Amino acid sequence: MSVATHDDIHAHDHHDHGPAKGFMRWVTTTNHKDIGTLYLITGLIMFFVGGAMALVIRAELFEPGLQYVDPHFFNQMTTLHALIMVFGAVMPAFAGLANWMIPMMIGAPDMALPRMNNWSFWLLPFAFVMLSSTLFMDGGAAAAGWTLYPPLVLQTGNALPFTVFTVHILGMSSIMAAINIIVTVFNMRAPGMTMMKLPLFVWTWVITAFLLIAVMPVFAGAVTMLLTDKYFGTSFFNAAGGGDPVLYQHLFWFFGHPEVYILILPSFGIISSIIPTFSRKPLFGYASMVYATASIGLLSFIVWAHHQYTVGMPLAGELYFTYATMLIAVPTGVKVFNWLATMWKGAMTFETPMLYAIAFVVLFTMGGFTGLMMSISPADLQYHDTYFIVAHFHYVLVPGAVFALFAATYYWLPKWTGHMYDEKLGKLHFWLTTISVNICFFPQHFVGLAGMPRRIPDYAVQFAEFNAMSSVGAFVFGFSQLIFAYVIYKAIKGGEKATSEVWEGAEAHGLEWHLPSPPPYHSWTEAPDQSLISELH
């Protein structure tokens, strides 16, 4: 597949090959790097918005008794915090990385569908404005948790249709981004870049994209049914009309479980890029990494009801979902072992991206252990809907997905901006973040096991110490992220010039390191030399 001829069309479109000027550059851009930047900035902004909501939650939970907010508002905060972090922070950030990196990694000039790319980004700000506006509506925002379970969610006021439309818009945006990535990777690879030569980050994103296309429509359908149940008299989930509220849970988690892998698979890709670079060694078990990712993706479709062990499924159902869920530990274990084997006998250095990658391996594994524990259905009858679960999914999502995003940002920031970031501040950010994230979430395992349910604004006094600790951790974590924002700002503004390979020996780990830092506006206007590709690990 040759892309060399692309140069010709672009020569007609942009004579100068540079961006337009001013604000309209960002509105009308079809450039993969510009759109990637927009996605990343949106992700960062929403990370702070969702984080502020988390701090409202942790402030209220600092001590027993209600001090600051009404319980109903508290529930709105837990709901929006989750929706914003999942759909507003992590997913756009990954989409941003995909946009920036995939063309550079596969030797393409740009994404395959640049105009659709623009559209899929520009849907997001409107969706988030709409979602945030529900906070000011009569009855407040949705307060039934991010899972939006009926019948409770049907008690939402005017916010319900807006929340549902937000989901529709976000779904469309994600599906378009996913289609774009699949088409780009399938049709735009440079000659010689076979599928089994693709960097792991690209592989994990391709699998993620397929998950998105498969499950976002199911979620859109489920919330549409909520809408018709409330306003048009259908009874999909209304027992009075012969429906079943549990059906919603099946539909939601049929989306929801692949969704959590949508949040983690690209992280696996990032970590698989960073560890080899800083170990100065090729990735161990590339092929088994690809197969493990694919099997995690496939398994994600057949395990959804492990989120519903307490709804009163038949015994056979409970056992089936237990066994299927436990199986996921095998490919996930393979990944962790491969990372360890990559580090083994390497020559490691510990720059900020590597620190985050190592912390990811350690802490994500922690989340994996608790995940394994709760796959066991009888034990989950205790764990379900407690803070143990809250600790589990924050361990896989914060030191998991979010740490991978930090790692990726530090890893590629010099490539994007052409400047080295401030390593001292980066390390400070790492240590503050890593220590505080554990102070925040580790005690939640204890209170959960000891009997504290999740989604409560107030708790019995025996849980006070650990909750206070958790809140302190959360605040330190939250404010540490200002350092992160500052490091990015500083690197954009200037700093030590970065070389094209940035990290010692990085050239062997990906095509992006063969482009200058910052790279040209159109990445590979001429396909990279075959020899560069065949030298890749």
Added chain:
Amino acid sequence: MKKTLQLLAGFWSVLWGVANAETGSGTGVGWGALNLPAGVTPDSHDIHDLHMTILWICVGIGILVYGILVYSLIHHRKSKGVVPATFHENTKLEIVWTIIPFLILIAMAIPATKVMIKVYDTSASDMTIKVTGYQWKWRYTYLDEGIDFFSSLDAKSNEARQLGSKIDPATVEHYLLNVDKPLVIPANKKIRILLTAADVLHAWWVPEFGWKKDAIPGFITDGWIKVEKPGIYRGQCAELCGRDHGFMPIVVVVKTEDEYKQWVAAEKAKQEVGKVDASKPLTLDELTAKGKEVYASNCAACHGAEGDGVPGVFPAIKGSKVALGPLADHLKLVLHGKAAMPAFKDQLNDVEIAAVVTYQRNGFGNKKGDSIQPADIQAYK
């Protein structure tokens, strides 16, 4: 600053507690507050043991994985002048670390299956109790005895948990884990719990009993308990059910069989007394005194302890048109509810309704002056 110091002292005592923890069960500081309770039912013991087994397996794997990682981090660093190896696959090794976890999983799945089968076996029970979740209280119906009552957060916790109540929760006994009327059951009897809900999803969970299960409107689910030790066991609703999800605790008082029988007899006698009472006129003082109690546990949550309500959300009782208007309208609202206001006809008996209505019409400076008798309620009904 003082607060921070107290907090640090608190952390220290917790950490100290962890360091000195002994395995086994217990409550309060230490291991007991860190781990699943060992429980008081056969299911809960099994689940606790299963939990500990998986936990130790995970700890074992964790030590191995983290050990290798730490060794590698110490020895395989560039600053030690190592030359990186170039290997990037080892089929044998990869097969081994695929198969071994698989075998460990099978070893976990076998006990898990056994426990789950036991948990699901609700057959041959001695009695059945229907538990219905409401926003935001529980209703217990003893199918065999005909006893039926609501159980909601106790008045003291309820007062303390209001936003800006200025009451220190530490001074409230069993803050948020106490109810006005607990579920009472006999020890060592297999009790089948039938669960359903009347509005949204709820989940009934007492950690010491080992499981929780969702209560779903329109459907019944079931579970069983057989409590070995008399005592008081506390739990909470575990499925988000709206504004006061955090404020609908569960308290189960487990009595010996004899004590339980006495309790049943007393409950039945009380029901009879309620009927007799209804025909006997009560004085205004008796009514307001009783009404104040009823108000505190049923109305104060929304309408405020002083009857001020929440402007724009919950109407005030003080100076309310309903409380100062015709009795029939007032009774209708209390008995049948309206919008967010629940219907109390099944939750309160005639004496209680008469008392609380009298209290509302005469308390908070309303001074309507009429005393409503239980007979009036019957007449109205």
Added chain:
Amino acid sequence: MDDKELHKANARLVWRMVVIALLMFGLGFAIAPYYDAVCNYFGISGRVKEATAEQALKVDESREISLEFVTVVNGQMPLRFRAETGKLKIHPGQYYTVNFYAENTSDKKLVGRAIPSISPAWTSSFLKKAECFCFSEQEFEPHKERKMPVRFVVDPTIQADTKEMTLSYTFFDINEKTQTIKN
């Protein structure tokens, strides 16, 4: 591959993906009736089949099952709903009739619908009804009580160690719109 071909290939792939997305959206809706069918067939979530004609079954006098009747009124519906008996000892294969009573305690006409559910859920496929008031709309005049009979049989092929079953009816007010909890 030249540019034209690339565009064609891209368009083809895009349409394939769009079709997958649309199919998955449709699947979400298709699952609803499918889920009902599966649940009804296997008796998952304690569903009860619609009434079927009375048939002659072999009565097994040697076995006795204790059948409990549970009544629930959903939400704020002003209905007093009860079964004439809380518990009945029955023989599999024999037909029984149990009356349920519901009284409208308000001044307004009520329209409700009763939804049955059986516990333990797996037994629901063995409870067969010849007459039932469930699933259809029931009207209640103000302050009037109505008698609603249920005629049923427990299939004698039910697992031999079954000792207890529970039949529950929940009445829903079908005129009541879901309440928005303000605040």
